[in-house]
Amino acid sequence: MEIHEEKRLEHPLSKEELDKRPKIEYKPYAKYSYSAGQAITKFLEGLKEGKIYGRKCRKCGRVYVPPRMYCEDCFRPTDEWIEVKDEGIVMTAVASFISWTRERLESPEIVGVIRLFPSSDRDFVYPALFHRICCSYEEVKDMSIMGRKVKAIWKSKEKREGSINDIDCFKVI
Amino acid sequence: MRPNIYYSKRVGILGSGLTLFRSKMLETPQELAFIAARRALDEAGLELKDIDCVVIGSAPDAFDGVHMKGEYLAHGSGGIRKMVSRVYVGGATGVMVPISGWYHVASGLCEKVLVVAEEKMSGDLPHPQAIFRYIWDPITEKPLNPNLIWIFAMEMHRYMKKYGIKKEDIALVSVKNKRNAINNPYAQLPGQITVDDVMNSEVLVWPVQRLDISPTSDGAAAMVLASEDVTRRYTDTPVWIEGVGWTLDNTSWPGRDLFYPRYLENAAKMAYRMAGIERPNKEIDVVEPYDPFDYKELHHLEGLQIAGRGQAPFLLKEGFFDLDGDIPSSPSGGLLGVGNPIAAAGLMKTISIYWQLKGIAGKMQVKRPVKTGVAQAWGDLMQASTVIVMRN
C-alpha cells in the first residue's frame, strides 16, 4: 500500500515489557471544594428535607431539575422555585457489572434516567434525575423497566445529609 | 448559524501521519506527537520551518497526567516559537482540530498549518475508567460513582427501546469495523469476528458488552492543511475541506431524550450548508462516523442525516454501509477496529476520508468512486459533535 511503510519510531509494549521498563511515578494532589452556588445549594437543602426542587422559566415554561438560576434556552434568569414530584418515568436503565474503578461486581448496579412529574411523554426536554433504580437485572435486560412509573426511596430523615445520595434509589410503584 | 456566503478561501490537505494505535507505548506523549507530525510533513513534502501555525487536540489532561497538556505537547507537535494552541471539545476534539486548522487558514492568518492530536491513556492507574468519573457533574452526579460506560449504555438502551432495535443488529457494526480494520496497518484490534462473539463477550454494563467497545489506546495523528495556492503548488490531486460544523448541547443531559443526537443534526447541517450539500444520503460517498461503541455509529449515521431515524440498523443489515455498499461507513476500521486514543482517533477518521478522496487508501479503498466524504466525532456528556466535509 502507499501509506507510510517507513521506519517505525514507536515501540508498542506488552504489559510484561512495560512492567520491566523504568518509569517515573507521580501521585497527583487535586482536591476541590466545589461552590454549589444558589441553585444547587437549594437543591441539596431540598434533598435533605425529602424534596426535589426545580427552577422554572416562566417564558418557555421549562422546569430545570437539577435547578439552574438561568434558562439556557431563553438566556434569562429562571423565575421561581418549584417542588417537583419524587415520582416519574424510567427513560432508560442499565445494569453495571463493573465498578467505577473497573472491578467486577457480583450483582449489577442498576442506574438510569428518571423523567420526573410534572412532564409528559411528548417532551424532548424535561425535569429529570440520573440515579439508581431498584429493580432486577431481568427487568433491565428485557427492557420492561423502561416506561415504568417509579418513586424515590429516601434515606431515613436522620441519615440524610443534603446529597444526591439522600435518595437510595427509584423503585416501581 | 446563518447561511454564510462570505467564506471564500479554500483550504486543502497536503499530508497526513499516524503512529500505530496500541494499548501501551514506550514513547512519551511528546514523542508520539512528533512521530505523527513528522510523517505528515514528509507526506506533504514540507519541513517544520515551512509551517506557520500549529493546532493541537487532546482529550482530558487526566489521561496523559499532565495539567495544561497543550503546553506540554507543543514541543513534540512542532509548535515551538510559532502560533500554537490546543482546542478541546471532549471526545469530539479529534475532528475539532482540523476544523480549527481550517479557520486558521481560511482567516488568512496562516498559510500552512500543522494539526496534531495525541492521547496516552496507559499511564493512569488503576484504570482509565476511573478517570472518567471526573467528567460528571461534581455535585449531582459524581457522588453516584459513575463510569463512562454508563453513559453509553444509557443512550444505547434508550435508542434500542425507542425503535425496537435488537442487540444483534447493533453488534454488526463491531463485526464490520473490526473486519475493515484488517486492511489498516495502524490498527490495534482488527479481526474477523461474528455477531455471536459480540453477544457472548463479557457483559460490562448491559446492554454494553466487551466487544461493543473500542479499546483504550496510546497514539497520535497529524495533518498538514494549506491555503488554496499552496495546495495547488504542492499537489495535482488536492483534497479540500468544504464544510465544517460543530455544536454543543447543554449540560443537562438527563433532561433530554437520548434516542436522538439533535446536536449532531445541528453540526451536520452547519457543515452541509457550507459545502452545499442538500441531500446528504445521496451526495455523500463515504463516511467516518464516530464509533467508540458500536451503536454510536448507527446513532451518528442518523444524526448525520445519512439514515432516517431508527433506520440505520436496517440499512447496515442490507450491506449499505459495507466497503462495497452505497455509502461505506468506517472504511478505516473505526475506533472499534483501529483503537481509541481519543483525540487522535477522531483525527484518524478525518485522515481516513482524506486517504479515500486522495485515492491512497490501499486495501481500505472503497469500491465505488468517491467525490465527497464526511468525518465526525462526538464527545462531552452526550452533547458535542464536530463534522467535517471534504471533497477531491
Added chain:
Amino acid sequence: MHKVAIVAMGWYGFRPLTPEVSFREMVFEAATRAYAMADIDPRKDVDTFISCQEDFWEGISIADEFAPDPIGGSMRPTMTVSGDGIQGIVHGAMQILSGISKITVVESHSKPSDIEKIHKIVEFGMDPIYVRTVKSPNVHFLAGLDASKFMKKGYTREDFAEVVRKNKVNGLSSPRSSYASKLSLEDILSQDYVVYPLSKLDIAEYVDGSIVSVLASEEVARKLTDTPIWIDGMYFSSDSTLELSYLGEAEYLTISSREALKMAKVDSPTKLKGGFIDDRYSYKELEHVESIGLNAREMLREGELEKDGDFPVNPLGGHLAKGIPLEASGLSLTLDGFEYLLSGKESAIVASWRGIPTFTGGVLVMRR
C-alpha cells in the same frame, strides 16, 4: 484584510472568594452584562462561542461540558480553547475573518477559591520526568530562575519594588482590584524573600472572576456601537520547554508582539498610547515591556510607565492589584485596555502570559 472589533465586555467577581455563586452562575452574570452592553440576544445574534479553560483549574475532567449553558451557547457552535483568553480572542477573530461568523463570544473564568492547593495543580503542569521530579518546596522557583537571570541585565530589587508600588496604587482606581493598596517603597523592600529575588509582594495572588467579551466583524461592529475597539494586530506563541527556553527573556512575547505589531502596521510600540502587560510577578512586567521592544529600565526609572507618563503600563493596576483570574488573565488585561480606550485613549497593546510553568503568551494591538 477585514477587521475585527471588540464591541462589548462584561465581568463579575474579581474577589478572592465568591461563595454566592457557582462558576456557572458567575459566568452567566458576566455574560448578561456583556450582552446588555452590546444589546444583543446570544440565542439569535451570536454565531460562535469560545470558552477558555483548563480541566484541572475547574476540577472537572472535560470541563468543556459546562461551557455552553451560561453564555447562551447551547445547541450552537461552542468550543473550548485550552488556553489563555487572549488565545481565545485570536481564535474568535479567526472565525470571524474566515467568514464563518459575524459575532463571536469569548468567555473565560476562574474559581481558584474552589481549589484546595493550587500550587499542586501548578506542579502538575510541569514536565513529569525532568521538572516535577525536582519536588521543589515552592513552585515559584521557576520564576526565581527566570528573575535572577533577568536581574543580570542590570535590574535591581528596587526596580521590582517600584513596579509593585506603581501597580498597587494604580489599582485603587479600578473596581476590580481586590489587591490594590497604597504602599511605600520601604514597605515593599522590607519584605522577606520567598524565592530569591522575589518577596510575597512581588508575586500576584489568585482571584475569582469571569469575563465575557463580544467580538464582531467590521460591518456588524459599526452597527452595534459607535465606539468599536478594533483589534488591529494579534498573535500568540510559545517558547520551548524549561530547559530549552531563553531564561531572563520572554521570547514568547518577543515573537507575539513582533507579529502583532506587523499586522497592525505599527513600526514601533512607542507609537501606542499605553500597555496592559502581564505582571503576575513584578519583574515580569519589566521583562515583558522589554520583549515588546522597549527599554523598560530607563522608562521605569524616568517615570514613563506611570499612569501619567508617556507610555503608561497597567494604569488600572494589572495582576498585582487585581489578582490572577487563571485563564481569564489575558481577558482581564484586555478588559483594562478596553476600558482605557473607551475612556478616550487612542491605542494600546495588551501582552499576556499564561504563567508558570508555561512559556506561552499573546499580544493584541487595540485601537479606538
Added chain:
Amino acid sequence: MSWDKGKETKSWKDIMEAEKYVYTLGEAGEKFLEGLKEGKIYGRKCRKCGRVYVPPRMYCEDCFEELDEYVTLRSPYIDSFTTIYYDDEGNKLDKPVSIAIIRFEGVKGGLLAYVEGEANQNKNVEIISYDIPLKVKVV
C-alpha cells in the same frame, strides 16, 4: 439570578486524582537514566544542525528530525539559580535551598539541580549526585 442572591451557600468536597500516574521515558529518556547510573550525562546530537540536546530526546525541535548519536557532556556550570526561603504553604524553611539550571559547554538545554555552596550565574559546578534532579557543588 441577580435578584436571588446572598443566601448562605454550600460547597462540596471531592477529588480529581488518579491513584497514580506512571510515565515511560522513551528510548532517549531510558538512555539518559542509564547514563546517570554510570555517572555520566548523556546528550543527543542532531545530525542536521549539529546541536546536542540535554535531556536527550527523540527529535530536534528545530530540524524536526530524529536525533542521532549520544554524547557524554562535560563542564557543567550554573546558568541561573534561585534560593527558596518559604514553602508553598507559607512556612519558613529551616534551611533555605538553592535550585539552579545547569548547562554544559556547547549544548542546547540543561538540567535542574540542587546546589551546595554559594550559587551564582556562570559558576562552574561539580556533580555530586547523578539523579533527577542532580545535586551539584559549586567549585
